[in-house]
Amino acid sequence: MTDRLTVERLSVRFGGLIAVRDVSLRVAPGEIRGLIGPNGAGKTTLINAITGTVPIAGGRVLLDGLSVSGLPAHAISRRGIGRTFQHVEPFAELSVLDNVLVGVGRHSHVPLAHAAFATPLAHRREDQAAREALAVLERFDLLAYRHTVAAELPFAVLKRMDLARALAARPALLLMDEPTSGMSESExxxxxxxxxxxxxxxxxxxxVIEHNMRVMMALAHTVTVMQNGGVIAEGKPSEIQRNRTVIDAYLGDEAIDAIG
Structure with missing residues (x-):
């Protein structure tokens, strides 16, 4: 089976600083891969390189076996790679429903001629898109906010909307950067x-990049650990929790005790 994501010896440099150093990883279709490490480890820079928002200095990125290295960010997005951000970037003046409809629109296209003349096909597609968006909002407990302008949302609700919008686009691969930051444990x-x-x-x-280790250890099938721009460990969550290199570099014994 072809890997959904393949990163081969990827490096990113900012002047003389090596932010990502010779990173390789393979993520299978349907997998939930965790990416952890201390601040400055290179996690977000790696995601930025995969999505084409920063140039790579070496190595390559493949989606479903096809190279996306060197493509502009919008072309990589069209190939099927989506992402969320640490700091949410909504369409601030649009409602929550309209923000999620933007996501649905990424895979629900109406031919221009039909849209221009409001044909029955266009109306059917619009109705279908609205149903899909409302279903996603319901999943994220956001129906009560559907008519609220995004700029007026509390941060934790805004983060949920960002997740809903990204998933509504149905990317083949979604890169999530600290999706639960600002949320309570139950949220x-x-x-x-x-x-x-x-x-x-x-x-x-x-x-998924996530600093909440309780969430990460319950969520991920496999966890990759970065430090100083490189990968220092990879394995099942239970293996990572027992890895002395990871404990010393990032988790700490107290955190391991707290996780369980």
Whole structure:
């Protein structure tokens, strides 16, 4: 089976600083891959390189066996790689429903002639898109906010909307950068459960950066650990929790005790 995501010896440099150093990883279709490490480890820079928002200095990135290295970000997005951000970037003046409809629109296209003349096909597609968007909002407990302008949302609700919008686009691969930051424990649990349910039903592969280790250890099938721009460990969550190199570099014994 072809890997959904293949990263081969990827490096990113900013002047004389090597932010990502010779990173390789393979993520299978349908997998939930965790990516952890201390601040400055290179996690977000790796995601930026995969999505084409920063140039790579070496190596390559493949989606379903086809290279996307060197493509502009919009072309990589069209190939099927989506992402969320640490700091949400909504369409601030649009409602929550309209923000999620933007996501649905990524895979629900109406031919221009039909849209221009408001044909029955265009109306059917619009109705279908609205139903899909409302179903995603319901998954994320956002129906009560559907007519609220995004700029007026509390941060934790805005993060849920960002997840809903990204998943509504049905990317082949979704890169999630700290999706539960700003959420309470119960909010994080519900948001992750909703994201995983949609990902499973739509066959979306997830690569997740998350500092909440309780969430990460329950969520990920495999965890990759970065430090100083490179990968220092990879394995099942239970293996990572027992890895002395990871404990010393990032987790700490107290965190391991807290996770369980």
């Amino acid at each position: 994080a649990d519900r948001a992750i459960a909703a994201a995983c349910a949609i990902a499973e039903s739509e066959k979306i592969t997830l690569l």
